[in-house]
Amino acid sequence: MPDLVVGVDGGNSKTDLVLADTEGRLLSWVRGAGTRPHTEGMETTTERLARLGRFALAEAGLPQTAPVSAGAYFLANVDQRAQERLALRQLTELGVAGRTVVRNDTLAVLRAGAPGGWGVAVVSGAGINAAAVHPGGRSARFLSLGDITGDWGGGLAVARAGLGAAVRAGDGRGRTTRLRRDLPVHFGLGSVEAVALAVGAGEIPVTALHGLAPLVFAAAEDGDAVARDIVERLGDEIVAMVTALLRRLRLLRTPTPVVLGGGTLQNDHLLLRDHIAARLATEAPLARPRVLDVPPVAGAAAEALVTAAAPADARRRLREAIGARKPPDAVAD
Structure with missing residues (x-):
C-alpha cells in the first residue's frame, strides 16, 4: 500500500x-x-x-x-x-x-513554480513576503515583522491605503477618487468616514478590510489615478524585494526564475503584473517572472x-x- x-x-x-x-x-x-x-x-x-x-x-x-x-x-x-x-x-x-x-x-510558492527548486518567490496575499534560494543552496529572506522592518504590501495594505486615500479625498488632503463611492458599499455603510469610525471602534475588525482590496484593483483597472498609484506602489515593493534578493545572492547576472504567488498576484490583476514585468525588465533584465499557475x-x-x-x-x-x-x-x- x-x-x-x-x-x-x-x-x-x-x-x-x-x-x-x-x-x-x-x-x-x-x-x-x-x-x-x-x-x-x-x-x-x-x-x-x-x-x-x-x-x-x-x-x-x-x-x-x-x-x-x-x-x-x-x-x-x-x-x-x-x-x-x-x-x-x-x-x-x-x-x-x-x-x-x-x-x-513563501518557499511553497518557489517549490511549486520553479522546476529546479531555486530562484526567487514572492507571496502577496493578505500580507507580503519574499525569499530566494541560490542554485548552490544558499538562501536569503527578510525579517518580515511588518512596519517595524519596513514591510508594506499585500491585499490588506492595498485596502488600508485605499480607505485612507478615500478619506483624504473627502477632507481636502487628497485627490478625487471613486474609492469614496465604492468602498463603503462593501460594508453596507454610507461613507468611508463611517467605515473608518467603525474600524476605530472595533465594530469592523481591521482584518476585514482585506475585502476592500478587489475594489481598489477594479478602480485602478478602470483608470482611477489614486487607485492606480496604490497598485503601482505594490508592484514597486515587489520589484524592490526581488532585486534585493537577487543582489544579495549575486544572481543579477544569472537568468533566474521569479515565481509570483498569492491572491493579489495569482488573480487577474493585469495592471499589477504588467507594472512588475516592466520594472524588472529595467532593473533585473535576466529575471524570468512567472505567475504561479497552481495553488x-x-x-x-x-x-x-x-x-x-x-x-x-x-x-x-x-x-x-x-x-x-x-x-x-x-x-x-
Whole structure:
C-alpha cells in the first residue's frame, strides 16, 4: 500500500492542507484558519494544524489515527529559524507525520513554480513576503515583522491605503477618487468616514478590510489615478524585494526564475503584473517572472513527496490533480 503524505500552505488568512499518497493521488483537500503564531502562539497554531490534518483523514474516509509518512508545513509568520525549529518540535510531538519539514510559506510558492527548486518567490496575499534560494543552496529572506522592518504590501495594505486615500479625498488632503463611492458599499455603510469610525471602534475588525482590496484593483483597472498609484506602489515593493534578493545572492547576472504567488498576484490583476514585468525588465533584465499557475499548496505537497522519497511521476500527477481541482470554500475549525 502507498504511504500517506500531507502538504500544508499556511497563509495569513487561510491554511490549505492536502492529503495524498506516494503514488500521487489527491485524497482530500481541506481549508482552515491562517497561521498566526505571532498573535495566537505556536502551541495554538500547531494544535490547529494537527486537527486540520485529522479532518483531512476523515474527509478521505480514513481513520483519524492513520499514520502519515511525511508532512511538509510551509507556514506564514514563521519567518525565523528559531520559529521553524519550535514549530517542527511541536508538530513532531503532536505526531502529525513520521517525518516533518517546516518552512516559511513563501518557499511553497518557489517549490511549486520553479522546476529546479531555486530562484526567487514572492507571496502577496493578505500580507507580503519574499525569499530566494541560490542554485548552490544558499538562501536569503527578510525579517518580515511588518512596519517595524519596513514591510508594506499585500491585499490588506492595498485596502488600508485605499480607505485612507478615500478619506483624504473627502477632507481636502487628497485627490478625487471613486474609492469614496465604492468602498463603503462593501460594508453596507454610507461613507468611508463611517467605515473608518467603525474600524476605530472595533465594530469592523481591521482584518476585514482585506475585502476592500478587489475594489481598489477594479478602480485602478478602470483608470482611477489614486487607485492606480496604490497598485503601482505594490508592484514597486515587489520589484524592490526581488532585486534585493537577487543582489544579495549575486544572481543579477544569472537568468533566474521569479515565481509570483498569492491572491493579489495569482488573480487577474493585469495592471499589477504588467507594472512588475516592466520594472524588472529595467532593473533585473535576466529575471524570468512567472505567475504561479497552481495553488501554493502544490509546492508543499511536492516537498512532502520528496521527503517520502516518492517518484517524480507522483509529484507530477499530484500537481496536476491540485491544479485541476477547485479549492475548498468552507473553513474547518
